[in-house]
Every structure is written in structure tokens, then in C-alpha cells.
Amino acid sequence: MPPKILLADDHSMIRKGIKILCEHNLGYKGVEEVTNCNELMRSLARTKFTHLILDINLSDGNSLEILPNIRNLYPELKIIILSMQPAEIYTRAMRRLGISQYIAKSAPEEETILLLRQFLNGDHSARRKKDAGLANPFDGFTTRELQVLHYLLKGMGSVAIGKALNIKWNTVSTMKKSIYSKTNTENILQLKELASLFGVN
Incomplete structure (x- = not known):
């Protein structure tokens, strides 16, 4: 029986690209699409899907917040995560959520x-070998970096963080650069996504 695929992503170009790869390159027709968490839950309740291709950031929220509920309601549903982050960064976090596979949006078409x-096809062996031994990128943070990270995730700027921690704003800016470098992220959206995956706040 062919897989019944649901694609959840809020970017039309990403959906179009993934759908083309599934239907034309791999021969799996009838991929259904949703753009937000509400549509996702309604579609799962209405149709028995076998596979879910899931973006972390949907138009009405972070899908990681509803993933435990999805796992509880549909334990047989196979899930692969889409992300802006390189796959190597958050392997262990995904495993804690019961996910064994993922696709970085920056990955080449062939990959x-x-x-x-x-x-x-249900073949996870290649990815499991590649994933072995990967670490939490936040483990090496200093206490001060974790403090700055906490306020960054709240949406505060360098000046406000400096006042909250009683340090100079340019010191905060230096720590922000270090945080982005250590996590291999380029902006606050990527940083928030990664922090969510590892339960950091």
C-alpha cells in the first residue's frame, strides 16, 4: 500500500519543491498540504496519514509544542522534520521527541x-550511523552566555540585556556573536528553533 503523505510547511516554495520531489522524482502521488498547526491537527483527525513531513515553524506557532500530542494520538505515524538548521546540530534533541529523520532546508536536492x-521506504540505517555521538551545542556555554541567551530568547536587544545583567551593551554584543558561532546559527529565529529542540529557555 503506497504511503499517505501530509506536508506541513508555511512557505509555499518549500511545499512546492518537496511535493515535486515526492510526486515526480519518487513517484508518490497525492501529497496533501497544510500551513499551520490548526490545519495540521484537523487533517490528521480527518485522514489516516502514514507519513508526515513537518516544518518546525508553522504560520501559527511552533510545531514542536504539539508534537507530543501528535505522537500520543497517532503513534504509528512516521514523521520527518524540516528545518533551517543543519541536521548535525540537533540529532539528540530530535530523538528525545521520537524523531529519527530530518531534512535541512539548505540540503542539496540529491540529499x-x-x-x-x-x-x-522505512530505511533509517544511513542516518543513524551518521548521527552517532553528536552533542548538545549549548553544553559548552558559560554561565554568562546562558544568561544572555535567556534574554535573547525573550526578544530583548543588547542594550536591554546589558541593563538587566548590569554589563555593557558591547559586551552583550560580543557574547551574542559567540552564541551564534557556538550554535552555528545566523539569526534569532534559527537560535529560537534550536533552543526549542534542546529544551533551552
Whole structure:
């Protein structure tokens, strides 16, 4: 029986690209699409899907917040995560959520096709070997970096963080650069996504 695929992503170009790869390159027709968490839950309740291709950041919220509920309601549903982050950064975090496969949105087309084929065919062996031994990128943070990170995730700027911690704003700016470097992130959206995956706040 062919897989029944649901694609959840709020970017139309990403949905179009993934759908083309599934339907034309891999031959899996009838991929259904949703753009937000509410649509996702309604679609899962209405149709028995076998596979879910899930973006972390949807238009009405972070899908990680509803993932435990999805796991509880649909334990047989196979899930692969889409992310802006390189896959190597958050392997262990995904495993804690019961996810064994993921696709970085920056991955080359050939790699994306390979990962989708493995996901839809049930072959996880290649990814498991690659994932062995990867660490939490926040483990090496200093106490001060964790403090700055906490306020960054709240949406505060360098000046406000400096006042809250009683340090100079340019010191905060230096620590922000260190935080982005250590986590291999480029902006606050990527940093928030990564922090959510590892339960850091």
C-alpha cells in the first residue's frame, strides 16, 4: 500500500519543491498540504496519514509544542522534520521527541531526495550511523552566555540585556556573536528553533 503523505510547511516554495520531489522524482502521488498547526491537527483527525513531513515553524506557532500530542494520538505515524538548521546540530534533541529523520532546508536536492526515499521506504540505517555521538551545542556555554541567551530568547536587544545583567551593551554584543558561532546559527529565529529542540529557555 503506497504511503499517505501530509506536508506541513508555511512557505509555499518549500511545499512546492518537496511535493515535486515526492510526486515526480519518487513517484508518490497525492501529497496533501497544510500551513499551520490548526490545519495540521484537523487533517490528521480527518485522514489516516502514514507519513508526515513537518516544518518546525508553522504560520501559527511552533510545531514542536504539539508534537507530543501528535505522537500520543497517532503513534504509528512516521514523521520527518524540516528545518533551517543543519541536521548535525540537533540529532539528540530530535530523538528525545521520537524523531529519527530530518531534512535541512539548505540540503542539496540529491540529499533531500535520498532522505525522502529513506523516510518513505522505512530505511533509517544511513542516518543513524551518521548521527552517532553528536552533542548538545549549548553544553559548552558559560554561565554568562546562558544568561544572555535567556534574554535573547525573550526578544530583548543588547542594550536591554546589558541593563538587566548590569554589563555593557558591547559586551552583550560580543557574547551574542559567540552564541551564534557556538550554535552555528545566523539569526534569532534559527537560535529560537534550536533552543526549542534542546529544551533551552
